[in-house]
Amino acid sequence: MRGGLPGLIVLLLALAGAGAIHMNAPPPAPWSDDELKAIQSLSLSALPPLPSDPSNAVANNPVAQRFGHRLFFDARLSANGAVSCATCHQPSMRFADDLPRAVGLAIGTFNSMSLVGTAYSPWYFWNGRQDSLWAQATSPLESAIEQGVSRAQAARLIAGDPTYLAAYQALFGPLPPLPGEAPETGQEEAAVTEAFVNIAKAIAAYERLLLPGETRFDRYAASLGQDEASAPDAQLSHPETEGLRLFIGKAQCINCHNGPLFTNHEFHNTGVLPAIGALPDKGRAEGVRLILKDSFNCFSAHSDDPDKNCLELRFMRTGDDLVAAQKTPSLRNLKGTAPYMHAGQIDTLAEALAHYNRARDAIVGHNEAKPLGLLPYELKRLEAFLSTLDGPLATAPEWLAPP
Amino acid sequence: MNALFPLLLLALSAGLPAADALAGDAWPTPNPDNAQVTQFGRYRISYASALEPIEINRIHAWVAQVTDADGNPVVDATIRVSGGMPEHDHGLPTEPRVTAYLGDGRYLIEGMRFHMSGAWHVVLKVKSGTGEDSLSIPLDI
Numbered sequence: 001m002r003g004g005l006p007g008l009i010v011l012l013l014a015l016a017g018a019g020a021i022h023m024n025a026p027p028p029a030p031w032s033d034d035e036l037k038a039i040q041s042l043s044l045s046a047l048p049p050l051p052s053d054p055s056n057a058v059a060n061n062p063v064a065q066r067f068g069h070r071l072f073f074d075a076r077l078s079a080n081g082a083v084s085c086a087t088c089h090q091p092s093m094r095f096a097d098d099l100p101r102a103v104g105l106a107i108g109t110f111n112s113m114s115l116v117g118t119a120y121s122p123w124y125f126w127n128g129r130q131d132s133l134w135a136q137a138t139s140p141l142e143s144a145i146e147q148g149v150s151r152a153q154a155a156r157l158i159a160g161d162p163t164y165l166a167a168y169q170a171l172f173g174p175l176p177p178l179p180g181e182a183p184e185t186g187q188e189e190a191a192v193t194e195a196f197v198n199i200a201k202a203i204a205a206y207e208r209l210l211l212p213g214e215t216r217f218d219r220y221a222a223s224l225g226q227d228e229a230s231a232p233d234a235q236l237s238h239p240e241t242e243g244l245r246l247f248i249g250k251a252q253c254i255n256c257h258n259g260p261l262f263t264n265h266e267f268h269n270t271g272v273l274p275a276i277g278a279l280p281d282k283g284r285a286e287g288v289r290l291i292l293k294d295s296f297n298c299f300s301a302h303s304d305d306p307d308k309n310c311l312e313l314r315f316m317r318t319g320d321d322l323v324a325a326q327k328t329p330s331l332r333n334l335k336g337t338a339p340y341m342h343a344g345q346i347d348t349l350a351e352a353l354a355h356y357n358r359a360r361d362a363i364v365g366h367n368e369a370k371p372l373g374l375l376p377y378e379l380k381r382l383e384a385f386l387s388t389l390d391g392p393l394a395t396a397p398e399w400l401a402p403p
Numbered sequence: 404m405n406a407l408f409p410l411l412l413l414a415l416s417a418g419l420p421a422a423d424a425l426a427g428d429a430w431p432t433p434n435p436d437n438a439q440v441t442q443f444g445r446y447r448i449s450y451a452s453a454l455e456p457i458e459i460n461r462i463h464a465w466v467a468q469v470t471d472a473d474g475n476p477v478v479d480a481t482i483r484v485s486g487g488m489p490e491h492d493h494g495l496p497t498e499p500r501v502t503a504y505l506g507d508g509r510y511l512i513e514g515m516r517f518h519m520s521g522a523w524h525v526v527l528k529v530k531s532g533t534g535e536d537s538l539s540i541p542l543d544i
Contacts, residue, residue: 259459259460264519
């Protein structure tokens, strides 16, 4: 048996070596057909073309896009001359900000939502209290804690700026007589509202250009089924792919964060605590009440849609179970849009994942999420996967800076 | 005009627009061969979705065709639509309802939407002179 011991050592070393290789680079388990289907459903390649907005006649008009671009960055559209749309929706922060709650003229109640891909949504704001991009744009302009301009002040800004006036007239015709301009006709208020709505429609035309671009996850999804060597930069790490597996499986994230924008555009109560010192928010229950009486909703005379089909609004769900339900946000560019939740209550992605893993009873209404029982290494893998959802915008660079 | 009068009366009595008013829309036609029998056997219901295959997050319409057990179209039905995901203990994200009678026992249901993949059921509760009954339609979306 001479040589037996060295032989054994060699064998053990070989096994150890094989083990080390295995531990360093485990072969990714093949995806099942259902998993592949789920992965492709999340991929940017599954994103349909931007839906038309018949309520906004200038939604795709290049003059309106340029006009809206200027208005978006124009702080003259505020009571103190210092707040624009871009104050809370900053291009460098994926058109959100890094604050828990929006700060315009004062500190607001809600976390600023990213505008990237928002034109796909049937509902706006965390509680969905408005139902078109242009209607949404009217609210911060008038809000006393955001921009705080009156409709007449906004119209006067257009009247007093030759570039704006030319764009306005090209798009909408002559600016109506403003209050205080003789002779008074009694129609000034309606005319000013019309001008204000037109300003919002131009801003919406610009915001429709803000679309999500390809991420590492999208490149990986596109590479599946292809030779690995043909797309060497499309690979995800082992923790990232295993995080993806959890995302579409055991962790149930895909239930609500589904489709290529990682949102079902719906409202869910997930037991998020109110911001410290704040009362619990009524969420979608309040949103439903507000949208029905909103003078700029889909049924409104300010909509340019002659049909007023308004499917989402006509068949909107109502009911008590919507209390404290908030809109599912997109997870694209998640890393760059911290802090999280409707009032920025959660600082980090790890804490957000821990929140869903615990799924404690809601203090108002009913938490739809159930405890997941994920282990710490699984939460880390999920976090690793979510970091693959950052990417540039699919928007020409000239739109991403002030004009 | 005389020929149209009974149709008009029917539409008014049901509180729904007449099929003529919707002539411009090409609604799908359910295949009666796929009819399912309601819980107590009073009706047979076939349906067709205007969105086929059904995708998540897209609002769309269905047409439900209702006959009695002998295959005669039911023209005076009131249909209530509900449903949900039994596994997740939640209902539909919208409140779909019948918006038009299309003739021949066919009813237009608008406002259908599903916001998650997985096992759903859609429940149609039918009430007419024939009686009350319901059908639970399982769907895998």
